[in-house]
Amino acid sequence: MEVSTKALVPEKQKTACLVVGVFADKDPGPQANRLNDATDGQLGRILARGDLEARAGASLLLSGLNGVAAERVLLVSMGKGEEFNDKAYRNALSATGRFLASLKADEAVVALADIAVPNRDLAWHTRTAAQLIADAAYKYDVPRAKKEEETRGVARVVLGFALKPTADATRGAAQGLALANGMSLTRTLGNLPANVCTPTYLGETAKKLGKAHKSVKVEVFDKAGIEKIGMGSFLSVAQGSVQPPRFIVLKYNGGKAKTKPVVLVGKGVTFDTGGISLKPGEGMDEMKYDMCGAASVLGTFQAVAELDLPINLVGLIPATENMPSGIATKPGDVVTSLSGQTIEILNTDAEGRLILCDALTYAERFDPACVVDIATLTGACIIALGHHTSGLLANDDELARELQDTGVSAGDRAWQLPLFDEYQEQLKSNFADMANIGGRPAGTITAACFLARYTKKYKWAHLDVAGTAWKSGAEKGATGRPVPLLFNFILQRATH
Structure with missing residues (x-):
């Protein structure tokens, strides 16, 4: 259009x-x-x-x-x-x-x-x-x-x-169209069936984005490359699938050379069966949407690159399936993350945090201005906030307010939940540094508490979009959220 x-x-x-x-x-x-x-x-x-x-x-x-x-x-x-x-x-x-x-x-x-x-x-x-x-x-x-x-x-x-439209009006229209184009990419990736949109497909999509925009540099690591980096937690999720994992790194350098980048980290589980902790069969087809966090990162890059915004941006996407098999990770297994911290896996269906934690550790090397991860992480977030509002947790209240205010302006709202230290107690393990789940109470918060252990060296916010990334029922399909929030957040930082 x-x-x-x-x-x-x-x-x-x-x-x-x-x-x-x-x-x-x-x-x-x-x-x-x-x-x-x-x-x-x-x-x-x-x-x-x-x-x-x-x-x-x-x-x-x-x-x-x-x-x-x-x-x-x-x-x-x-x-x-x-x-x-x-x-x-x-x-x-x-x-x-x-x-x-x-x-x-x-x-x-x-x-x-x-x-x-x-x-x-x-x-x-x-x-x-x-x-x-x-x-x-x-x-x-x-x-x-x-x-x-x-x-x-x-x-x-x-x-x-x-009257004759001002330059601001014309510029705003171009921004809105670029945003819609980014949302279109995000929605299409979400809507594609999981036998098409595999981790490899996400990697190829990122490469196409790099070819279309010279400002976007893309590197895609295969399984051997991920092993060389040392992402043991990420690989523990991938090991049950015949589909090879991919770790996708996108870099957009539109700002000044020494300006710290904003880093976006997107959960890219292209299909989530729950692994050995198998999900119920009803509605499992919608687990193709478990990569909508990754899709939102790609859609945001599409919009930012289309406008040549003056900002530095990094995108990190750990992409894998979560499947049950004879070599899949089992409840009770202990794995070592890129940070060196060990994790007792009590439930293999809490896999998103296991791939995100290694990507969040990897983000340290970019000395980021801030890091925002986006994930369809917990069903508990749907119980708390329904399908209208994304969950927001952060280790920096100023960053949280910035995202929350941006969400209101963008019509893509998020609501901050607490990240108090008391919740960390629920992640205690007798056999590792932490467990990957904290029980039923405050499931969205304890999932973020897990991620917070890997984000102590920078300002970080977590968006749980389990209730907002897609719709079920007669209107079933990806929504493109939270690309409006992310794009407007980056646009505001680029122009102020």
């Missing part, structure tokens, strides 16, 4: 579809008032009938309005003006995006981006608009015997403004 910005007179814009925001108050807003004048009050009479619901995101399609050059006019409710906020704006844009994705037309004009949202600048408006409209157009290419012949969805979207 192409997204551009320009000044225009709504009623004179020749386009397949003109999208106009309408407030559910006595004053429907400037664009609606203009169209009402252009139609000699026809629009006002339509609204007076109550055909457009008041809730933000409701819509009404009109065709052949006298005095309007557009073939169609989509009225989108912004809700009540006094209640208008980020959520209402996003609801309106998401509804717009869904409609445009179903429209059989080349171009549409969206006159929503200059409707003022409290406490948000113009770049935020256009970034959010471009992201949500482009993301709504995402389609997974399902392998079917017979392909759908008809293609729908607009190819070009113009964000229209009453």
Whole structure:
């Protein structure tokens, strides 16, 4: 999809579809008032009938309005003006995006981006608009015997403004489109079946990213290379699978040479059976999504490289399957991590932390400004926060606040949970430095406590996205989260 910005007179814009925001108050807003004048009050009479619901995101399609050059006019409710906020704006844009994705037309004009949202600048408006409209157009290419012949969805979207859009507005639109492109990569990797998206496939995807963007350097370690590094904990998870593991290192150097990088670490378990501690069969197909942390790192790199952001960024992805076999790690086994600390594996289904701990130790060599790991780590996080909010734990409260505030701005929220020392007691082991689980109580917190033992040399935050990285049921599929949070976090650091 192409997204551009320009000044225009709504009623004179020749386009397949003109999208106009309408407030559910006595004053429907400037664009609606203009169209009402252009139609000699026809629009006002339509609204007076109550055909457009008041809730933000409701819509009404009109065709052949006298005095309007557009073939169609989509009225989108912004809700009540006094209640208008980020959520209402996003609801309106998401509804717009869904409609445009179903429209059989080349171009549409969206006159929503200059409707003022409290406490948000113009770049935020256009970034959010471009992201949500482009993301709504995402389609997974399902392998079917017979392909759908008809293609729908607009190819070009113009964000229209009453006045000439500023450089910030244009820049914001480009940022939003890049973000949507990164989310698209993340969603596709998550949606691919595990017999396609293997650790090797993730490595090849990273290499393609490096070939497409000269600013991205990629190194992929095979099993022998991982053994040479000394990642014993990571390899203990990989040893039960015939699929060879990969350790993927991405480097983006867009900042000054001596500036410390931000390091992103993504859990890349391309399929998780639970290993010897086998999961229940129901719903196990969704364990192909256990690599969404890795996919979010690749998607974030895609967006950052597309924009040539002035920042240094490192991505670390330990990728493997977790399978049961005659040579798989067993409960009670003790392994040695890259840090030298030993781990008693009480449950082989707590494997994500076993691969992440070695990657977090590896991160030390980059002398990072901060490290953020992203993982579909614990079912306990879903119980605590549901599917709306990602879990956030950190050894630095300032970093945690930065991520939490960024999540609010990006519409991709996270919530901080405690990381008190008292929880570390649950990881005690009689046979190693620590156990890999701490029992049922506070499962998300004790998982982060385990990781915290490997992050003492830098500022670190952990995002548990088990409840937000994909949806189940009728809408089953990867969401692309938390790429919006990560991208906006990096964008803020790059531009301030």
